[in-house]
Amino acid sequence: MQKFRLVFAGTPAAAVPSLERLAASGHEIVAVVTRPAAPLGRKRVLTPSPVAQAAQRLGLEVIEAARLDAEVTARIAASAPDLGVIVAYGGLVREPLLSAPAHGWINLHFSLLPAWRGAAPVQHALIAGEAETGAAVFKLVPELDAGDVFAELRRPVVETDTAGTLLDELAVSGAELLAGVVDDIARGEARAVPQSGAPSFAPKLGIDDARLEWARPAAEVLARYRGVTPEPGAWTTVDGQRLKVLELAAIDAALGEGNPRPGPGEFAVHAKRLLVGTADAPIEVRRVQPAGRTGMAAADWWRGLGRDGAVAE
Template sequence: MQKLRLVFAGTPAAAVPSLETLAAGGHDVVAAVTRPAAPLGRRRVLTPSPVASAAERLGIHVIEAARLGDDATGRIGALRPDLGVIVAYGGLVREPLLSTPAHGWINLHFSLLPAWRGAAPVQHALIAGDAETGASVFRLVPELDAGGVYGTRIHAIRPGDTAGSLLAELAGSGAELLAEVVDAIAAGTATATPQSGDPTLAPKLGIDDARLDWTRPAGEVLARFRGVTPEPGAWTTIDDQRLKVHELAAAADAPDAAPLAPGEIVASGRIVLIGTGTTPLDLRRVQPAGRTAMAAGDWWRGAGRTRAVAR
């Protein structure tokens, strides 16, 4: 098997398992390309990306680039890579960079392509109520997420999964798949199969997408909550004040609870119930504006309410 010179491009924590797996393999990761350090937290501390931090720890050369333009293309080309590998970098690879590595570029994408092409595949799969998702490694082409697929991993979606927990699992299994595809490319045995079926799109979600609509059926509300947790973060308003929703579940402990109007909040024993377009849900953990996250029961008792309506 040929030893390949790899350039890795990625930014968030979900890309780190792939970088670590490739670095531990039999190939040479000559650089990690990542988005520049960004201000984080209330104090806006300039913080390197998770991939940058992992690369430094692994002794891999870091190239920070806000976009893969002429400067990044020149710096990557100077490394004479055999293969480019991208995992959630946060930008597009265009020509001439697309053709710079001898074997082109491959992408680990967290969906079963052609389902959920785009920036937020895991989130959209959960919001849509899909029963399964997975990871795909495909060949990059100019069209978004449309290249031939080298391999997939199928993953069942469990009732308690959120975008955060599901992405963490896919990042691990996807890293193993990615390493297998890189080895196959090095050995000359890799085959990319054209995508078949109608594609669905998964654009990036904004804060407005994370607002919970209590007039919708309980299953839809819960699906959206799971899809936007932890980012951008589910929320609602009470008396025009934003309330973040950190934990929400089916009200299994209150099967005989009286029906509630959409958004109506009441205490039922030890739990706090919130109405939807069908059955109530169990509001478990919230964060009022300007305060830390807390158990919904503590928030409710501290507010001194008997009823409220979220909108």
């Protein structure tokens, strides 16, 4: 197998397993491209991206770039890469950079293409109530996430999945999938097939997308909670104050029969657990975070209000 010279582009923590796996693969990573350091936390401390930090630990050259302009293209081209690999970089690769590596670029994407092309595939798959999801490695082309697919993995969605836990898992299993495709291309054995079916799209989610609508059926409320956890973070309002909803769950058999039937957004305590009503069935609120406070058990928050009758909106 030919030893490839790779350029890797990625930014968030979900891209780190792929970088680490390729660094251990026997191929040479000649440059790592990532978004610039960003202010994080309450003190807004300027912090390198997770990929930048991993690349530095591995002793790799780091190119920080908010956009892949002519200067970045020239730096990458000068390294004479055989293949470009991108995992959640956060920017578009256009010509002439698209053609700079001898074998072009491949992309690890966290959905079963053509489903959920775009920036937030895992989040949208959960919000939509998909029964199955996965990851795909495809050839990068000018159109968004539309290239031929080299390989994919599939995984059933379970009710305990959140966007955070599911993405963490796919980041690891997807890294193995990606490394296998790189090896296949290096051997001259890779085969890609066109995407089949109508595409769906997964734009980046904002804070408004994370508001829970209690007038929706319970399954839809839970699906949205799972899709926006931990980011942008599910929330509602109570007495005009924003309340972060850190953990929701369907009512389990342990609660027994005779559950109260609160209306949409109404709270009720049953068997020492806090329930909230939806359009068709109550669900359990387990953990919340009031404004200006840390996360806490939802039942403790409710008792701290010292009264009944509050409604989530």
